[in-house]
Every structure is written in C-alpha cells, then in structure tokens.
Amino acid sequence: MARKSGSSGEKTRAMVEEAAIRLIARHGFAAVSMRQIAREVGVQAGALYLYTPDKQSLLRDIMRGHLEHLLQSWQDHAPDAEMPAIARLERFVRFHIDYHILRAEKVFISYMELRNLEQENFAEIERLRRSYEHLVEEILTAGAAEGVFHHADTRLTTLAMIAMLTGVSTWYRDDGRLPPQAIATRYVDMAFRLAGAEQLVEAAE
Amino acid sequence: MARKSGSSGEKTRAMVEEAAIRLIARHGFAAVSMRQIAREVGVQAGALYLYTPDKQSLLRDIMRGHLEHLLQSWQDHAPDAEMPAIARLERFVRFHIDYHILRAEKVFISYMELRNLEQENFAEIERLRRSYEHLVEEILTAGAAEGVFHHADTRLTTLAMIAMLTGVSTWYRDDGRLPPQAIATRYVDMAFRLAGAEQLVEAAE
DNA sequence: GTCTATAATTAGATAGAC
DNA sequence: GTCTATCTAATTATAGAC
Numbered sequence: 045m046a047r048k049s050g051s052s053g054e055k056t057r058a059m060v061e062e063a064a065i066r067l068i069a070r071h072g073f074a075a076v077s078m079r080q081i082a083r084e085v086g087v088q089a090g091a092l093y094l095y096t097p098d099k100q101s102l103l104r105d106i107m108r109g110h111l112e113h114l115l116q117s118w119q120d121h122a123p124d125a126e127m128p129a130i131a132r133l134e135r136f137v138r139f140h141i142d143y144h145i146l147r148a149e150k151v152f153i154s155y156m157e158l159r160n161l162e163q164e165n166f167a168e169i170e171r172l173r174r175s176y177e178h179l180v181e182e183i184l185t186a187g188a189a190e191g192v193f194h195h196a197d198t199r200l201t202t203l204a205m206i207a208m209l210t211g212v213s214t215w216y217r218d219d220g221r222l223p224p225q226a227i228a229t230r231y232v233d234m235a236f237r238l239a240g241a242e243q244l245v246e247a248a249e
Numbered sequence: 250m251a252r253k254s255g256s257s258g259e260k261t262r263a264m265v266e267e268a269a270i271r272l273i274a275r276h277g278f279a280a281v282s283m284r285q286i287a288r289e290v291g292v293q294a295g296a297l298y299l300y301t302p303d304k305q306s307l308l309r310d311i312m313r314g315h316l317e318h319l320l321q322s323w324q325d326h327a328p329d330a331e332m333p334a335i336a337r338l339e340r341f342v343r344f345h346i347d348y349h350i351l352r353a354e355k356v357f358i359s360y361m362e363l364r365n366l367e368q369e370n371f372a373e374i375e376r377l378r379r380s381y382e383h384l385v386e387e388i389l390t391a392g393a394a395e396g397v398f399h400h401a402d403t404r405l406t407t408l409a410m411i412a413m414l415t416g417v418s419t420w421y422r423d424d425g426r427l428p429p430q431a432i433a434t435r436y437v438d439m440a441f442r443l444a445g446a447e448q449l450v451e452a453a454e
Numbered sequence: 455g456t457c458t459a460t461a462a463t464t465a466g467a468t469a470g471a472c
Numbered sequence: 473g474t475c476t477a478t479c480t481a482a483t484t485a486t487a488g489a490c
Contacts, residue, residue: 052473053473056473056474070364071279071364071365072277072278072279072364072365073277073279073280074276074277074278074279074280075278075279075364075365077464077465077466078465078466078467079464079465079466087473087474087475088474088475088476089465089466089467090467090468090469090474090475090476090477091473091474091475093466093467093468094473094474098466098467099466099467156361159275159276159277159280160276160277160280196435196438197435199426200427200432200435200436200439201439203416203420204413204416204436204439205413206416207412207413207415207416207419208409208410208412208413208416208443210412211408211409211411211412211413214412215408221404222405227405230401230402230405231405231409233401234405234406234409234443237442237443237445238413238439238442238443240442257455258455261455261456282482282483282484283483283484283485284482284483284484292455292456292457293456293457293458294483294484294485295456295457295458295459295485295486295487296455296456296457298484298485298486299455299456303484303485304484304485
C-alpha cells in the first residue's frame with residue numbers, strides 16, 4: 045500500500061514541523077537526521093521532501109516562522125507609544141517571559157542554531173532578531189528621556205536584559221518551583237532594577 | 250614517509266584541541282567532522298585517534314578541561330569569605346567577564362554543546378557547571394544576610410545574573426566598541442542593580 | 455607518530471511504483 | 473501522498489605499513 049488510508053498532506057506537514065522542532069531542540073540541528081524526523085512522524089524519509097526542498101530550508105522556515113510570529117504577537121498587543129516607558133517595559137517583560145515559556149523549543153532553536161544557517165538565511169534571521177532587540181532598546185531610551193530610567197549604557201543594558209530574560213528558556217520546566225506568572229513578576233522586578241527605574245529604588249529602601 | 254620530520258606528539262595534541270575548539274565553536278560539535286579537525290591540524294584523520302579514543306571524548310575533555318580550569322582560576326584569586334559580599338560580587342563579575350571574553354570559544358562550547366554529551370558525560374559536566382553557579386548564589390545569600398543586598402528571590406536572581414553575565418560571550422568582538430575592562434565595569438554596575446545593592450540605590454538617585 | 459587504505463555505517467536526496 | 477529502493481557522498485573508526 046503506497047498511501048496510507050486517512051493520510052493527509054496538511055496534517056503531515058504540521059507533524060513534520062513539530063517533530064523537527066522537538067528533535068532539533070533536544071539534539072541540535074546537525075545531530076538530527078532526516079530519517080529520525082521521518083521516523084518520529086511515521087513516514088519514510090523520502091516523503092519529507094514533499095514538504096521541504098532540503099534540510100537547511102526546514103531549519104530556516106522554523107526560525108523564520110518563529111521570529112515572524114514573535115514580532116507579530118508583540119505588535120498585536122503592544123502598548124501604544126504614548127504609554128509611560130515603565131508600563132511598556134513591564135508589558136514587554138511579561139510578554140517575553142510568557143512567550144518564551146510557552147514556546148521554549150522554538151526559542152531555543154532560534155538562538156542555538158544560528159550557526160547552522162547558510163549565509164543568506166543567517167542574514168535574514170539575524171535581521172529579524174535584531175528588530176526584536178530594538179524593541180527593548182527603544183523602551184529603555186524612551187524611559188531615559190522621560191527621566192524614569194537611569195541606565196549608564198543603553199546598548200549594553202539592552203544586551204544584558206535580553207540575555208537575562210531569554211535565559212528563562214534554558215531552565216524552565218513545567219513542574220518547576222514557580223508558575224509562569226510568578227516567574228514573570230520576578231523578572232519584571234529585575235528588569236526594572238537593570239533599567240534603573242525609580243520605582244524600584246524606592247521599593248528597595 | 251610515514252612520519253613527518255619534526256613531528257611531536259605533545260605539540261600535535263595541543264593543536265588537535267585548539268582546532269577542535271575553534272571549529273566546534275564556529276559550527277557546532279555535530280556539524281564538525283574528524284576529518285575537518287585533522288585537516289586544520291595538518292594530519293590525516295586516523296592520526297587523531299592517538300589523542301582521543303573517540304569524538305565524544307574529545308568534546309567531554311574540552312568541556313571538563315574548561316570548567317575545571319574556570320573553577321580553579323576562581324579559587325586562585327577568589328576573595329576570602331570574610332570580605333564584604335559587595336566586594337566579593339564585584340570581584341566575581343570582573344573575573345567572570347574577563348574570563349568569558351578571553352576564552353569565549355570554550356565558554357560558548359560548554360554551554361551550547363551540553364546536548365551532545367552522552368548521559369554519563371553530561372552528568373559530570375553539569376555537576377561542574379552547577380558548582381560554578383553556586384558561587385554566585387552563595388555571594389548573593391551572604392549579601393542579603395549582611396543587609397547590603399535586597400533581592401526578592403535568590404535562586405532566580407542567580408539564574409538571571411549568570412545568564413546576563415554569560416551573554417557577553419555571544420556578542421563580544423575584539424574590535425568592538427568597548428575594551429574588556431570597560432565592559433566589566435558596566436557589568437559590575439548591572440550586577441549590583443540586580444542584587445539590589447544599597448550603593449547602587451544611592452547612585453541612582 | 456603519522457600515513458594510507460579501508461571497513462562499516464549513515465547521511466541527504468532522488469526516481470519511480472502504487 | 474507515501475513507500476521502496478537506491479545513488480552518491482560523507483562519516484567514525486580501525487589495521488597495518490613505515
């Protein structure tokens with residue numbers, strides 16, 4: 045029987061992506077073979093090439109899809125630019141932590157597997173990553189202009205904050221000590237500290 | 250000629266490790282072949298097996314060597330436990346940043362390639378990593394006891410701080426905007442903020 | 455200590471049957 | 473849309489010459 049009864053392209057396409065994400069997050073892109081992905085999906089290796097022209101494109105599509113969805117999600121419920129920077133930073137941190145906990149595998153892949161992208165694909169993904177970083181930088185700059193944030197070096201504070209916030213995806217476990225919301229609250233506090241928010245200064249006394 | 254004149258085992262051994270570190274940092278462990286390493290060293294692939302029983306051991310030895318050296322280096326110039334926590338934190342941050350800039354490749358490998366370690370090797374390396382994390386946790390705990398640090402959640406602050414500090418190895422470039430010492434100084438400031446150090450509170454007013 | 459040669463396995467990708 | 477079969481190339485690791 046060459047075609048399983050009940051088989052359907054779109055469903056398989058989704059399963060291929062899910063299996064690839066799971067396996068790549070666990071073992072790394074280069075360590076995962078097309079045959080492993082196929083086995084996980086329950087098809088033969090050759091069938092995967094109905095859904096991707098090659099292995100490299102599979103990785104690029106996962107990362108592009110993730111980053112575009114991340115940016116779109118933020119746009120969909122970002123505060124408008126007139127809101128105070130401190131409220132925007134809180135909103136951003138909660139968004140970032142929730143998103144990074146909910147989609148830990150894609151997040152993990154998108155920053156661990158940059159090395160495995162070919163030049164052109166790397167450039168595209170890196171552009172998306174940078175536009176996400178700029179969201180933070182913009183909020184920190186606005187807060188300094190408002191006089192509510194006091195950070196010495198905006199660029200370095202941005203890099204430090206992104207690294208700090210994104211780190212959650214390396215250790216979060218569903219059965220961990222804290223529920224996602226409690227984690228987010230603590231990260232909001234720490235983000236305020238890094239930004240030198242005046243509120244925090246008072247709270248620390 | 251089966252053996253090159255002037256060849257010497259110890260020198261080659263060092264070259265193998267250096268080449269492996271450089272290539273793995275750039276492309277990832279699974280993506281680097283023994284032949285690539287051999288080519289970089291200037292020997293044939295078979296000759297590598299004089300220095301490592303297999304590819305997996307090569308990775309484990311790199312990571313183990315790095316972490317043991319990291320821990321030893323800290324021990325060698327760690328402040329004694331009687332020093333104020335705030336001074337110990339500053340010393341730690343400067344040590345960490347300098348070390349992570351100087352040995353960026355090994356650092357990078359040791360946290361990117363954990364997935365590629367077999368179970369037993371992973372457990373060993375993970376133990377070393379955790380003992381390094383505990384250094385930070387201990388300083389934060391001591392500072393809270395002294396009343397000079399005010400952080401809400403010691404464990405989470407530790408994780409956030411490690412992630413923030415280690416992030417430097419993902420973006421540092423020798424020809425970048427800031428020299429290592431200036432970077433370290435800014436990270437000391439940010440570490441104090443995260444820890445809720447009183448000094449910083451005053452400075453922010 | 456290193457080379458050459460090679461065994462054994464596995465990889466990515468394609469062709470053609472159904 | 474999927475399978476089976478297969479091509480080609482690359483991989484880890486070993487054996488034996490020098």
